[in-house]
Amino acid sequence: MDDEIPMKPASTLAQLEEDPELWARAVANGHLLAASRLMRYLDDRIPVAINVMKALFHQTGKAHIIGVTGSPGTGKSTLVDQLVAEARKREKTVGVVAVDPSSPFTEGAILGDRIRMKRHNVDPGVFIRSLATRGQLGGLSRSTHDIVDVMDAMGKDLVIVETVGVGQDEMDIVKLAHTNIIVQVPGMGDDVQAIKAGILEVGDIFVVNKSDLVGADRAVQDLEMMIHFKDQSSSDYTPPVIKAEANTGTGIGDLMDCVERHGQFIRGRNGAMIEKSRLRTRFQEILRQSLFEQTQDRLKKTNLGKNLMEKVENRLIDPYSAAEEVLSAKLY
Amino acid sequence: MDDEIPMKPASTLAQLEEDPELWARAVANGHLLAASRLMRYLDDRIPVAINVMKALFHQTGKAHIIGVTGSPGTGKSTLVDQLVAEARKREKTVGVVAVDPSSPFTEGAILGDRIRMKRHNVDPGVFIRSLATRGQLGGLSRSTHDIVDVMDAMGKDLVIVETVGVGQDEMDIVKLAHTNIIVQVPGMGDDVQAIKAGILEVGDIFVVNKSDLVGADRAVQDLEMMIHFKDQSSSDYTPPVIKAEANTGTGIGDLMDCVERHGQFIRGRNGAMIEKSRLRTRFQEILRQSLFEQTQDRLKKTNLGKNLMEKVENRLIDPYSAAEEVLSAKLY
Numbered sequence: 001m002d003d004e005i006p007m008k009p010a011s012t013l014a015q016l017e018e019d020p021e022l023w024a025r026a027v028a029n030g031h032l033l034a035a036s037r038l039m040r041y042l043d044d045r046i047p048v049a050i051n052v053m054k055a056l057f058h059q060t061g062k063a064h065i066i067g068v069t070g071s072p073g074t075g076k077s078t079l080v081d082q083l084v085a086e087a088r089k090r091e092k093t094v095g096v097v098a099v100d101p102s103s104p105f106t107e108g109a110i111l112g113d114r115i116r117m118k119r120h121n122v123d124p125g126v127f128i129r130s131l132a133t134r135g136q137l138g139g140l141s142r143s144t145h146d147i148v149d150v151m152d153a154m155g156k157d158l159v160i161v162e163t164v165g166v167g168q169d170e171m172d173i174v175k176l177a178h179t180n181i182i183v184q185v186p187g188m189g190d191d192v193q194a195i196k197a198g199i200l201e202v203g204d205i206f207v208v209n210k211s212d213l214v215g216a217d218r219a220v221q222d223l224e225m226m227i228h229f230k231d232q233s234s235s236d237y238t239p240p241v242i243k244a245e246a247n248t249g250t251g252i253g254d255l256m257d258c259v260e261r262h263g264q265f266i267r268g269r270n271g272a273m274i275e276k277s278r279l280r281t282r283f284q285e286i287l288r289q290s291l292f293e294q295t296q297d298r299l300k301k302t303n304l305g306k307n308l309m310e311k312v313e314n315r316l317i318d319p320y321s322a323a324e325e326v327l328s329a330k331l332y
Numbered sequence: 333m334d335d336e337i338p339m340k341p342a343s344t345l346a347q348l349e350e351d352p353e354l355w356a357r358a359v360a361n362g363h364l365l366a367a368s369r370l371m372r373y374l375d376d377r378i379p380v381a382i383n384v385m386k387a388l389f390h391q392t393g394k395a396h397i398i399g400v401t402g403s404p405g406t407g408k409s410t411l412v413d414q415l416v417a418e419a420r421k422r423e424k425t426v427g428v429v430a431v432d433p434s435s436p437f438t439e440g441a442i443l444g445d446r447i448r449m450k451r452h453n454v455d456p457g458v459f460i461r462s463l464a465t466r467g468q469l470g471g472l473s474r475s476t477h478d479i480v481d482v483m484d485a486m487g488k489d490l491v492i493v494e495t496v497g498v499g500q501d502e503m504d505i506v507k508l509a510h511t512n513i514i515v516q517v518p519g520m521g522d523d524v525q526a527i528k529a530g531i532l533e534v535g536d537i538f539v540v541n542k543s544d545l546v547g548a549d550r551a552v553q554d555l556e557m558m559i560h561f562k563d564q565s566s567s568d569y570t571p572p573v574i575k576a577e578a579n580t581g582t583g584i585g586d587l588m589d590c591v592e593r594h595g596q597f598i599r600g601r602n603g604a605m606i607e608k609s610r611l612r613t614r615f616q617e618i619l620r621q622s623l624f625e626q627t628q629d630r631l632k633k634t635n636l637g638k639n640l641m642e643k644v645e646n647r648l649i650d651p652y653s654a655a656e657e658v659l660s661a662k663l664y
Contacts, residue, residue: 050652057650071403276645283644283651290655291623312615313608318389319615320382323622 013037017048024055028153032127035154039129042146045293053146059153061275063095064263065176068162069202070183075209078246079183080162084120085249086256087158093125095151095159099144127151145176145282176278179262181205181255184223186215200226204239205258211243211251237265295326304329345369349380356387360485364459367486371461374478377625385478391485393607395427396595397508400494401534402515407541410578411515412494416452417581418588419490425457427483427491431476459483477508477614508610511594513537513587516555518547532558536571537590543575543583569597627658636661 016023016034026034041049068083070076080096087094120126129147144161151159161177182203206227208219223241240258244251266274299305308325311317317325348355348366358366373381400415402408412428419426452458461479476493483491493509514535538559540551555573572590576583598606631637640657643649649657 054650054652057652058647061647071405073403073405279644279647279651280641283641283654286651287627287655287658288620288624290659291627292620294659295619295623309612309615312611315390315393315611318386319611319618320386320389322615323619326619327622327626 020048020051021055023052024059024153027052027056027150028059028155030154035127035150038150039147042150043143053149056149056153060149061152063148063152063156063159064259065148065152065178066158066160066259067177067180068160068183069180070209074183074185075246076162076183079207079209079244079252080160081120082246082249082252083160083256084126086252088123088125090256092157093155094127095148095154095156096126096128097144097147097151097159097161098128098130099161099163127154127156145285148176175202175281178266178274179204179259181207181259183207183209184219185210186213186219204237204262205255206239206241207244207251207255208241209244209246211245216243237262299326352380352383353387355384356391356485359384359388359482360391360487362486367459367482370482371479374482375475385481388481388485392481393484395480395484395488395491396591397480397484397510398490398492398591399509399512400492400515401512402541406515406517407578408494408515411539411541411576411584412492413452414578414581414584415492415588415591416458418584420455420457422588424489425487426459427480427486427488428458428460429476429479429483429491429493430460430462431493431495459486459488477617480508507534507613510598510606511536511591513539513591515539515541516551517542518545518551536569536594537587538571538573539576539583539587540573541576541578543577548575569594631658
């Protein structure tokens with residue numbers, strides 16, 4: 001990056017808002033303040049941020065995006081923390097997006113992950129962002145992908161997305177990762193088995209964490225058997241199952257080896273196809289959100305939205321018919 | 333229901349498709365085949381189903397909608413099963429919607445819950461439906477609410493929605509319930525504590541299940557303390573914390589008492605406000621989905637969608653700009 005812009009942050013941030021191209025270049029050059037502000041503006045849906053994203057687009061598509069998915073209690077935050085340390089040992093830069101469950105009413109995020117990872121805070125090769133779900137319908141997945149794109153454009157070699165991975169939104173996040181790590185722990189009962197069956201299809205690497213607990217070998221065997229049954233069909237890639245103890249760092253080197261191997265596999269084989277599918281999903285998601293926002297903006301300029309809402313609230317019209325009235329209104 | 337329609341199911345189902353009003357009446361009269369087919373058509377987004385929903389709307393708004401939310405491994409399915417049995421003892425009819433995590437690729441649902449609940453299958457006072465997430469963006473929450481409305485219109489006294497409750501979509505489901513039961517188990521580590529903090533705001537009743545396990549009393553105390561801190565502000569209602577063992581049925585009577593008490597509380601106090609908020613959310617959700625579907629239909633009739641998709645896939649245009657092109661195209 002030899003075209004780095006010398007600037008004092010204070011004067012520049014105001015400048016950036018005038019010039020999306022300049023802002024995009026600052027992000028691509030790794031200016032932390034420029035990147036942080038962009039993320040905040042994206043969260044707050046401030047229009048200029050979209051123009052920066054457009055200008056940044058040609059800088060994206062280089063990072064290896066890794067999903068780390070596991071139920072509460074599987075220790076996946078600690079695992080991510082160890083993965084970051086391992087990646088840094090291997091001289092890779094890392095971005096982390098922690099998708100926190102949070103209340104739709106308080107709109108507050110949980111601080112746990114951020115506190116746990118603070119040992120990386122002083123490392124300029126690591127950028128961590130916690131994402132609260134802001135209570136907006138369907139917004140989680142889109143926001144997450146925005147943040148991933150920004151980190152990608154910043155030049156991070158790896159971008160790790162940590163999620164609980166059971167809802168539809170999380171499944172959409174999972175779809176956008178190149179390599180999905182599924183974290184399990186021994187003996188969590190049959191509900192977990194059910195999750196396992198659903199998530200088997202999306203896992204590229206499986207980790208049995210807390211492998212010092214009773215039942216770890218059994219959990220590994222169960223997973224390997226399920227993968228074997230699923231895999232009989234074809235495929236040149238068989239997902240590995242790794243035992244780990246994130247607390248002590250056991251198994252983390254193995255895990256990172258597997259991540260790198262899977263990265264090579266998809267790049268070699270069907271990398272172009274996967275990349276196209278990712279972009280397609282991203283386009284649909286952005287379109288969906290934009291349509292809703294555009295219509296809401298237009299509704300605000302008329303009384304139609306307010307009137308319909310009141311009618312629905314008072315059961316004078318059903319919500320399906322009300323939606324149809326909006327669709328057929330010439331708001332355009 | 334004295335205007336019940338005498339009919340042979342085989343001949344009638346064809347008739348129903350011609351006449352949404354007749355279909356709606358059949359559902360309201362409790363015809364199982366009519367209700368099942370409606371749910372399937374809603375899943376498959378077949379247009380006539382929307383007309384039936386419109387006709388059914390004035391039959392909804394009577395059921396007590398109960399959310400049961402808990403992480404995998406908390407035994408919430410067993411708890412729901414016991415709640416159904418208890419409700420039947422109290423001569424209430426029940427609908428159950430089990431929201432299953434499922435693969436976005438196989439589109440298959442997990443059968444576990446259905447098998448577990450099969451003892452209720454022969455009881456005409458119980459209607460159970462498992463919901464797979466069909467891989468469509470943002471569709472889970474909307475489908476769930478459709479099914480809840482159908483069960484409500486069928487005249488079920490209680491409609492229980494079981495969900496893992498950590499994703500955004502599940503949070504939207506939670507918002508639509510009158511009474512939210514949050515299920516926890518003793519000693520699942522600090523990740524669970526984090527979830528707890530997020531979910532505290534939405535819980536009306538807390539259950540510490542598997543209360544024979546070590547740490548149950550501690551878990552109850554922790555929850556009560558958190559509720560106390562949150563509650564200092566105001567409110568006439570303090571969420572109770574109940575110990576239960578769903579496997580043996582211990583605590584289920586208590587739990588149902590609390591459900592009924594909360595039902596009376598919200599009906600008495602701010603029932604109208606809650607109902608308005610539910611309808612508002614429902615309207616927005618339907619509008620959001622309808623806008624996307626309408627635009628997709630219209631895009632199919634032109635080459636614009638296909639062309640833009642190809643450009644995005646080949647990185648010739650960024651997805652934000654592509655979405656803007658759709659928005660500004662005069663498809664209308």
